[in-house]
Amino acid sequence: MLKNKLNVNRRQFLAGSVALAATNLIPDVSLAKEEAAKSTKSAKVVIVGGGYGGVSTARQLRKLLPDISITLIDKNPFFVSCPMSNLYLGDFYEFGNLCFPYEPLKAKYNIDFINTKVMDIDLDKKLVITPYDRISYDFLVLSPGISYDIDKSQKDFFIKYPPAFKPGGEHLYLKRLLEGFDGGDIVITVPSYPYRCPPAPYERAALILNYITKRKLKAHLYFIDANERPVINSEGFMKAYYKLYKGYADYITGTTVKEIDTANNVVKTTNGDFKFKLANVIPPMKASKLLEKIGLLESNQKWVEVETFTFETKVPNVFVIGDSARTFLPKSGFGANMQGKIVANIITERITGKKLKQEELLMVLCYSMVSDKEAIMSETSFKINREKNVITPIHREDNTRRESTVKRYHEWAKGLWREMFG
Amino acid sequence: MAYSAICPHQWSYPSKDFSLINYYPSNEKSQTTGKSGVIQCCAHISVFDPKSGGQVLEGPAEVPLACIELIEEEGKIYATGVLGINQFEEFFDMYKSDLIDQYGGLEKAKEQLDKTVVMEVGKYVKEQIKC
Numbered sequence: 001m002l003k004n005k006l007n008v009n010r011r012q013f014l015a016g017s018v019a020l021a022a023t024n025l026i027p028d029v030s031l032a033k034e035e036a037a038k039s040t041k042s043a044k045v046v047i048v049g050g051g052y053g054g055v056s057t058a059r060q061l062r063k064l065l066p067d068i069s070i071t072l073i074d075k076n077p078f079f080v081s082c083p084m085s086n087l088y089l090g091d092f093y094e095f096g097n098l099c100f101p102y103e104p105l106k107a108k109y110n111i112d113f114i115n116t117k118v119m120d121i122d123l124d125k126k127l128v129i130t131p132y133d134r135i136s137y138d139f140l141v142l143s144p145g146i147s148y149d150i151d152k153s154q155k156d157f158f159i160k161y162p163p164a165f166k167p168g169g170e171h172l173y174l175k176r177l178l179e180g181f182d183g184g185d186i187v188i189t190v191p192s193y194p195y196r197c198p199p200a201p202y203e204r205a206a207l208i209l210n211y212i213t214k215r216k217l218k219a220h221l222y223f224i225d226a227n228e229r230p231v232i233n234s235e236g237f238m239k240a241y242y243k244l245y246k247g248y249a250d251y252i253t254g255t256t257v258k259e260i261d262t263a264n265n266v267v268k269t270t271n272g273d274f275k276f277k278l279a280n281v282i283p284p285m286k287a288s289k290l291l292e293k294i295g296l297l298e299s300n301q302k303w304v305e306v307e308t309f310t311f312e313t314k315v316p317n318v319f320v321i322g323d324s325a326r327t328f329l330p331k332s333g334f335g336a337n338m339q340g341k342i343v344a345n346i347i348t349e350r351i352t353g354k355k356l357k358q359e360e361l362l363m364v365l366c367y368s369m370v371s372d373k374e375a376i377m378s379e380t381s382f383k384i385n386r387e388k389n390v391i392t393p394i395h396r397e398d399n400t401r402r403e404s405t406v407k408r409y410h411e412w413a414k415g416l417w418r419e420m421f422g
Numbered sequence: 423m424a425y426s427a428i429c430p431h432q433w434s435y436p437s438k439d440f441s442l443i444n445y446y447p448s449n450e451k452s453q454t455t456g457k458s459g460v461i462q463c464c465a466h467i468s469v470f471d472p473k474s475g476g477q478v479l480e481g482p483a484e485v486p487l488a489c490i491e492l493i494e495e496e497g498k499i500y501a502t503g504v505l506g507i508n509q510f511e512e513f514f515d516m517y518k519s520d521l522i523d524q525y526g527g528l529e530k531a532k533e534q535l536d537k538t539v540v541m542e543v544g545k546y547v548k549e550q551i552k553c
Contacts, residue, residue: 361481404440
């Protein structure tokens with residue numbers, strides 16, 4: 001049975017967003033302008049990380065500035081989407097449909113792609129250091145995604161039972177574990193918000209429950225949440241769990257993971273121990289380790305401080321976007337896509353010296369499948385008042401399960417991919 | 423005037439199966455935005471004002487809907503031109519394989535030119551998805 005009563009959504013992630021509006025690092029803009037006084041042909045932009053933020057930055061920049069040098073660096077040869085990846089785990093989507101190679105960006109849009117790992121960045125000399133090269137830049141956009149906030153002793157466990165919140169192989173292996181699962185207890189845990197993609201753990205729980213029930217497996221899910229309720233679409237998720245999967249799950253809230261007994265397959269929590277046959281422990285997350293190494297992430301912080309409206313760091317002309325940055329936007333692919341466009345516009349302004357229209361309203365949409373045919377969604381608009389340094393979020397949710405929302409979900413993702421890789 | 427039903431944000435358009443971009447007449451409010459008398463795309467909730475050249479009222483679209491100039495002659499209506507950023511090139515590039523699947527390539531599509539009829543979107547698509 002489900003232990004948690006249905007509650008109205010607390011919109012916890014929004015409360016966080018409002019507080020963040022006060023964040024306002026002021027880089028030395030005059031210095032930035034002076035240093036950025038480059039002709040459009042000689043300006044060099046390097047983007048580290050080829051996710052939603054990085055690719056969106058590159059495409060928007062190329063649209064605005066046909067002549068500048070744009071280099072995109074990623075350690076993977078192709079993009080794999082985290083949005084929609086729960087649908088792959090739930091058996092509704094082909095993994096190949098989540099993948100897009102970077103290489104065509106060169107032929108079509110003259111965006112240089114380098115498939116390598118960034119070892120270090122010299123922010124003083126403006127050099128990105130890879131195993132084989134030192135790449136100079138005038139503007140640097142860092143969009144490297146998240147790292148798991150775990151200690152070394154837990155590393156083996158997370159290889160054996162991948163969190164699957166970083167795109168690629170983790171999802172493939174978790175799916176294989178799920179396909180090999182023939183019954184027993186499953187444990188899924190959710191860390192305290194913020195983490196990457198607010199609805200993702202709740203969608204995953206619903207789709208794994210759907211997977212179990214469709215196959216008539218004798219299985220039970222212990223869904224252990226550090227938050228008091230689903231941080232988004234609470235009503236919609238709770239109704240789905242209660243109506244569609246009653247008896248297959250315990251939803252245990254306000255509970256955090258203390259320790260994992262890997263020898264005995266037990267997750268020890270603040271609310272008791274849970275033995276499992278299959279686990280998906282989603283660990284706390286923080287900004288990419290690269291950002292810590294180069295000094296943009298303070299040692300006592302989880303996310304990189306950036307200027308509220310420009311996403312510029314304390315180093316002029318160095319931007320951090322996407323899930324690594326502490327911003328007013330939820331950590332999501334759609335948010336990173338918008339941040340990428342905003343940063344591309346700012347870089348264009350600095351290179352050309354011409355002002356572009358500034359965004360007054362930003363919007364983030366999140367869709368979640370809750371069964372094999374139905375989805376729910378939420379939308380948050382952020383009204384921006386730059387003069388007063390105020391951001392006003394307006395949050396709306398459609399918690400009614402609809403088949404038509406599934407079609408919107410698919411088109412939402414396909415639209416983003418068209419814009420990035422089309 | 424008419425408007426292109428290709429959303430200028432990320433090129434959603436009415437397929438035979440469903441349409442996410444739709445007109446909300448003055449007596450029908452959008453459930454999401456509460457607006458009426460607008461054209462709205464439910465993929466990413468871009469809202470356009472048909473009374474002011476398809477301008478963006480809300481949402482992530484950066485440019486207005488492309489405006490199609492119409493002329494009436496002897497009871498027939500002709501589309502004679504496009505105003506604004508039409509993005510047709512991008513659209514045909516993005517959907518090339520889908521369009522070939524549906525219409526069988528350029529030559530077959532050309533055969534359709536004289537047979538093309540104008541109809542209400544509700545009659546063309548199986549489902550108008552409004553939000």
